[in-house]
Amino acid sequence: MSEPAVTVVPGGWAPVAAGLLGLLAVTAAALDGFLTARATGAGPSGLSQPFGEVARLMRQRRRTTVAADRLLWRTGGAGLLVMALLIIVVVPLGEWTLFDLDVGVVWFNAMDVLAWAFVWLTGWGANSAYSLVGGYRFLAHGLAYELPLMFALVAPAVGASSLNPGAIVAAQRGLWFVVWMPVAFVVFCAGILAIAVWGPFSPALGVDVAGGVAAELSGVDRLRFLGGRYALLAAGAAFAVPMFLGGGNGPLLPGWSWALVKTVVLLCGLVWLRRRLPAARPDSFMEAGWLVLLPAALLQDLVVAVVAAKRG
Amino acid sequence: MTLQTVLLVAAALFSVGLYGALSQQAVVMVMMGLELMLNGLILAAAAFWWFLAPDPSGQVLLLVIIVAMTVEMAMGFAVATHLHRVRRADLTDLAADLSR
Amino acid sequence: MLLPVAFWVLAVVAVLAGAAVFMVDSMARASYSLAVSFVAVGLLVLLLRQHYVGVVTILMMVMEMAVMAVYMVMFMGMNPALMPMSMVHDNRHALAVSIGVFVLLAAGVLLVPWPARRGGPPVDVTAALGDGLMGPKMLVMSAVGGVMAVTVVAGVVLAAHRTRYDRFGDDLRRRPADDPQPGGVGR
Numbered sequence: 385m386s387e388p389a390v391t392v393v394p395g396g397w398a399p400v401a402a403g404l405l406g407l408l409a410v411t412a413a414a415l416d417g418f419l420t421a422r423a424t425g426a427g428p429s430g431l432s433q434p435f436g437e438v439a440r441l442m443r444q445r446r447r448t449t450v451a452a453d454r455l456l457w458r459t460g461g462a463g464l465l466v467m468a469l470l471i472i473v474v475v476p477l478g479e480w481t482l483f484d485l486d487v488g489v490v491w492f493n494a495m496d497v498l499a500w501a502f503v504w505l506t507g508w509g510a511n512s513a514y515s516l517v518g519g520y521r522f523l524a525h526g527l528a529y530e531l532p533l534m535f536a537l538v539a540p541a542v543g544a545s546s547l548n549p550g551a552i553v554a555a556q557r558g559l560w561f562v563v564w565m566p567v568a569f570v571v572f573c574a575g576i577l578a579i580a581v582w583g584p585f586s587p588a589l590g591v592d593v594a595g596g597v598a599a600e601l602s603g604v605d606r607l608r609f610l611g612g613r614y615a616l617l618a619a620g621a622a623f624a625v626p627m628f629l630g631g632g633n634g635p636l637l638p639g640w641s642w643a644l645v646k647t648v649v650l651l652c653g654l655v656w657l658r659r660r661l662p663a664a665r666p667d668s669f670m671e672a673g674w675l676v677l678l679p680a681a682l683l684q685d686l687v688v689a690v691v692a693a694k695r696g
Numbered sequence: 697m698t699l700q701t702v703l704l705v706a707a708a709l710f711s712v713g714l715y716g717a718l719s720q721q722a723v724v725m726v727m728m729g730l731e732l733m734l735n736g737l738i739l740a741a742a743a744f745w746w747f748l749a750p751d752p753s754g755q756v757l758l759l760v761i762i763v764a765m766t767v768e769m770a771m772g773f774a775v776a777t778h779l780h781r782v783r784r785a786d787l788t789d790l791a792a793d794l795s796r
Numbered sequence: 797m798l799l800p801v802a803f804w805v806l807a808v809v810a811v812l813a814g815a816a817v818f819m820v821d822s823m824a825r826a827s828y829s830l831a832v833s834f835v836a837v838g839l840l841v842l843l844l845r846q847h848y849v850g851v852v853t854i855l856m857m858v859m860e861m862a863v864m865a866v867y868m869v870m871f872m873g874m875n876p877a878l879m880p881m882s883m884v885h886d887n888r889h890a891l892a893v894s895i896g897v898f899v900l901l902a903a904g905v906l907l908v909p910w911p912a913r914r915g916g917p918p919v920d921v922t923a924a925l926g927d928g929l930m931g932p933k934m935l936v937m938s939a940v941g942g943v944m945a946v947t948v949v950a951g952v953v954l955a956a957h958r959t960r961y962d963r964f965g966d967d968l969r970r971r972p973a974d975d976p977q978p979g980g981v982g983r
Contacts, residue, residue: 451877456824486922487847494855500862501831508824508865511876523866530859547848547922667979697803697843703905705807709837711898712814719890720818721883724868728830732814738853739810739837746844748910750917753928756936758841758849762856763940767947769860773867774954780871781957789885 390481390550398473401482404644405472408618408651409611410434415655416614423659438607446603449511457509461605463502464612467579468619471495475622476550478632478639488549489541492623493534499579499616500526503588503597506609510600518596522588524666525578528673529585533575535681539568539688540627549623553631562628564691567684569628571677576620576654580613583658587666621651702743709736721787723776727769734765803843810836821878823868831861848922 417433420426448454474481474488485491500523507519541547543565544555552561562569578585581597589596601609625631625646632639664672709732716729738761745754785791813833817826834857842850868874874881884890918924929937963973972978 451875453822453824453876453878456828456876485847486920487851490848490851490855494851494858497855497859497862501828501858504862504865505824505828508876516876520866523862526862668981670979671981697800699910700905701803701807702840702844704902705811705840707898707901707905708811709814709833710901711894712811712818714897715890715894716818718893719884719887721885722872724864724871725818725826725883728817728826728864731830732817732833735810735814735834735837739840742841742844742846742849745846746917747913749914750845751915752918752924753931753933755846755849755921755925756928756933758846759852759925759929760936760940762849762853763943766856766860767943769864770947770951771954773864774951776867776871777955787883 390476390479390484390553392484393480393482395482397480398482401472401477402469404477405468405615405618405622408622408647409468409614411648412614412617412651412655413437413611415652416658419656419659437610441603441607444603444606446605447600449600452511452600453509455509456505458605460502460505460507460509461601461609462612463498463505465608465615467495467498467502468612468615470498471616471619472622474549475619476553476626476631477643478641479550480640481550484548484550487547489537489547489552489627493537496533496575496579496620497530500530503581506601507588507597512600514594514599515597517593518588518590518599521590521593521666522581522597525585525588525664525669528666528670529575529578529677532571532673532677532681533578535678535685536568536571536575537627538685539565539681542685542688542692545692549626549631553626553633556630557633560628560630560633565628565684565688567680568688569624571681571684572624572627573650573654574677576617576624577657579620580616582613582617582654584661584664584669586658587663590663617654618647618651621654622647624650699743699747702747703740706736706740706743709733709739721789723772723779723788723791726788727772727776730768730772731765734761734768737761738765799843803840806836806840806843809833810840819882821881822876823872823874823881824865824876825878827861827865827868830864831858834858834861845917845921848925 413434414431417430419430421428421430421433471492473483474485474491503522504519507515507517507522510516540552540561543561544552546552546555555561574584577583581588587593587596589598593599598606598609622643625643629646629650632643634642637645713729713732713734713736716732717726718729720726720729738758741758741761745751745758779785779791783791810833813829813836816829817833820826820829835854838850838854838857840850841853844850872881958975960968963975964970965974
């Protein structure tokens, strides 16, 4: 193969990457607060809502329930943040990456499957009926979105003949993948919304089950869990950029700033979608996931495979 | 990290799984023991590939082992569900006879 | 320096988590300690330079343990509270057999004169696996595909409680379907 598409920066830059992820998560939370305030007509603009929430939750007392399985409960709650950090380890920011894994796409897939474990553990560990219901709702959504997401991830890998995110960015020098893989992009975004329990996939945290998985969370645990959701949205948007939106490719600005700009735009779109799409009931969505999304993703893969075979 | 040390770890995993498969009463716990045994087998196969014959296509055996594990889990849970429906039994001792 | 440390840490975690499966006090803990053991083995396989297989092991096993935890709770009906649960039969014989097997395997591992390494690893291990599956080992891929499809069908046939005729009536014409719990979009 020719020279590597990305350069690996030393591990000391990992805190910088974590800080960037935190900034993106705060941006998402601020935008969400702004949109909420505008929708409900509340007084202040809502942009400072994340900071107020963080201060409130840090002061709040941690709740414990009777005979809670505390090890599993706290592991689940903190797990979403860990997942987001592990996802961005393989994401190339322009031409820099922390870990140039040659199976980066499969790594992302493995990390997003961890959401199944962590959200269910948060629901289970609290020893509370409503949080358990929320955890099972998430698994029901999971059965429906996971297979289409996996097949959607196959599309850019086949298009670039590589599982390495750097190589996939390099293959989009002429044309972004989102142009000729739109179905895969839509399914991928649905997968991101799902692992962040966001928007149409929020019945696991629904108001009808007293907050679902987050029903018994308070204080620092609640902050970790809800912050982890925003971090997952940011990490997923960051991964979509090298997969479908051309990575750091673009005219004037350097690679890393284009990657950040695209990530922020996609992240704002995902946050905005929360108020636009109705919540999908897990049992109805099961039918949509298996009978609509999965065949669509497979057809998309067929188109991509035919094009890739004809190209060489 | 030599071949012998990795194989010892794999043998330990296999033995722990064997203990579980032999001693547990509940069907799902027996399946967890079987899973551990296949876990050890995956590690042993990976070690053999790396230390003895890193052929380009030798990793296919690992994929075959993983597929076998998947099929075993799927069939095991399907049979356990069916057994529970028909006989309301989830312990292996209650399922020892072919017909009730 | 980092490699032997990582290897030993992962090896100890894998074996201890595997043993913990049969010693913990709740079904969810048993499933997830098995998941931890599998993740440790997946990372060990990653250390042995088989990137795709290692990451796929982690992926599959975490998903499988999440589903298995649901089955555990379904069959054994336990709540999240921790209660001592040790349901074993023939414990001493099982322990003796497993220790005997380990001694036998360890003796074999240490005493067999293993041959020297034959050839070197390919430069791009993942591409080599892909080329192998699509080329000389294509039979494996087609067989695996067929086996997976058969497994899906067989699993559903075994586990499904109600057949088409129960749901749609004897002439398969009743719509909506007669389900005790509604699902889908009501077609």
